[in-house]
Amino acid sequence: MNKENLPIIIAGPTASGKTGAALALAKISGGEIISVDSRQVYKFINAGTAAPKGEWQGGFYKVDGIKYHLVDFLDLNEVFDVSRFCRASEDITSGRTGTQFIFAGGTGMYMQGYFSGMDKLPEADPAIRAELAALAEEKGRGYLHKMLAAFDEASAAAIPAGNIHRVIRAIELYRLTGKPASVLRTGKYKAEFPKEKVLAFYMDWDRDELEKRIISRTEAIFEPMAEEAQAVLKMGYKRDCPGLKSLGYREALEYIDGKIGKREALEKIIILTRQYAKRQRTWFRRYDDIISIKCSSDKSDEDIAKEILLWKER
Numbered sequence: 001m002n003k004e005n006l007p008i009i010i011a012g013p014t015a016s017g018k019t020g021a022a023l024a025l026a027k028i029s030g031g032e033i034i035s036v037d038s039r040q041v042y043k044f045i046n047a048g049t050a051a052p053k054g055e056w057q058g059g060f061y062k063v064d065g066i067k068y069h070l071v072d073f074l075d076l077n078e079v080f081d082v083s084r085f086c087r088a089s090e091d092i093t094s095g096r097t098g099t100q101f102i103f104a105g106g107t108g109m110y111m112q113g114y115f116s117g118m119d120k121l122p123e124a125d126p127a128i129r130a131e132l133a134a135l136a137e138e139k140g141r142g143y144l145h146k147m148l149a150a151f152d153e154a155s156a157a158a159i160p161a162g163n164i165h166r167v168i169r170a171i172e173l174y175r176l177t178g179k180p181a182s183v184l185r186t187g188k189y190k191a192e193f194p195k196e197k198v199l200a201f202y203m204d205w206d207r208d209e210l211e212k213r214i215i216s217r218t219e220a221i222f223e224p225m226a227e228e229a230q231a232v233l234k235m236g237y238k239r240d241c242p243g244l245k246s247l248g249y250r251e252a253l254e255y256i257d258g259k260i261g262k263r264e265a266l267e268k269i270i271i272l273t274r275q276y277a278k279r280q281r282t283w284f285r286r287y288d289d290i291i292s293i294k295c296s297s298d299k300s301d302e303d304i305a306k307e308i309l310l311w312k313e314r
Contacts, residue, residue: 009111010104011284012203013277015213019052022104023066024305029100032067034089036105041074042243044232048225049246076232076243079124082113089114108283115198117189122176132168133240154182191286200290201308214273222266226252247272
């Protein structure tokens with residue numbers, strides 16, 4: 001990879017403006033964007049996952065004329081994980097040393113796996129995941145967390161009961177290998193973005209300002225999210241399909257069913273999103289080699305893009 005076109009990461013918590021900054025940077029640099037978001041890969045739920053608005057042209061998803069990879073292509077019944085992300089990213093970038101690739105998103109595990117490596121773990125088993133998801137729906141997320149604690153106390157201590165995706169993955173790994181996830185994850189891969197491979201940036205917002213952005217975005221996308229949820233159910237998808245496990249859709253379905261009102265659904269999603277943003281901040285805080293970009297409402301996407309380019313030229 002030419003140093004001039006070293007890949008760039010734009011990371012940060014949800015609602016921090018990564019997409020806008022990435023698009024501004026791609027327009028200036030003539031680059032392409034690879035979405036690093038485990039939810040935006042799915043079709044039919046673009047509003048609820050805050051996927052960038054674009055259209056398919058000539059086999060590529062394009063936003064304002066910019067190629068935006070790994071968005072709006074996966075069936076809701078399929079499982080997408082770090083291994084699939086790494087393979088897909090390699091397919092996109094292989095042999096294209098003259099292209100400026102911008103990896104934008106908040107799924108830190110994908111970035112770690114692609115640029116720094118991770119332990120080789122079994123791929124997801126849809127049948128096991130469906131069984132565990134149904135159990136969580138029937139008996140509650142706390143039940144699954146207690147199940148995990150029974151054979152993997154270390155993982156249970158590290159994973160909040162509310163993070164159902166990670167809880168299911170830890171149980172799944174035990175079912176597939178007979179070994180606790182805490183044992184399978186050796187910790188030999190450092191939390192780093194090697195400077196010879198990538199230049200990484202973090203969208204750093206004041207916590208109160210980010211909270212306002214989370215609230216504003218949740219209120220804006222809620223009705224479209226509810227409409228998407230209704231539409232995919234009419235298509236024949238089940239409520240527990242992998243795509244509808246995306247943040248907020250459970251609450252949207254409860255609202256559609258009349259189990260909760262709109263205000264309660266919004267409040268639940270805002271709390272979940274705030275918790276998710278906190279986990280993302282914690283994840284990226286581990287990286288000493290990530291460059292913090294101070295963000296504010298006075299700073300435009302173009303300002304951030306230019307700041308990133310200045311860092312790159314150093």
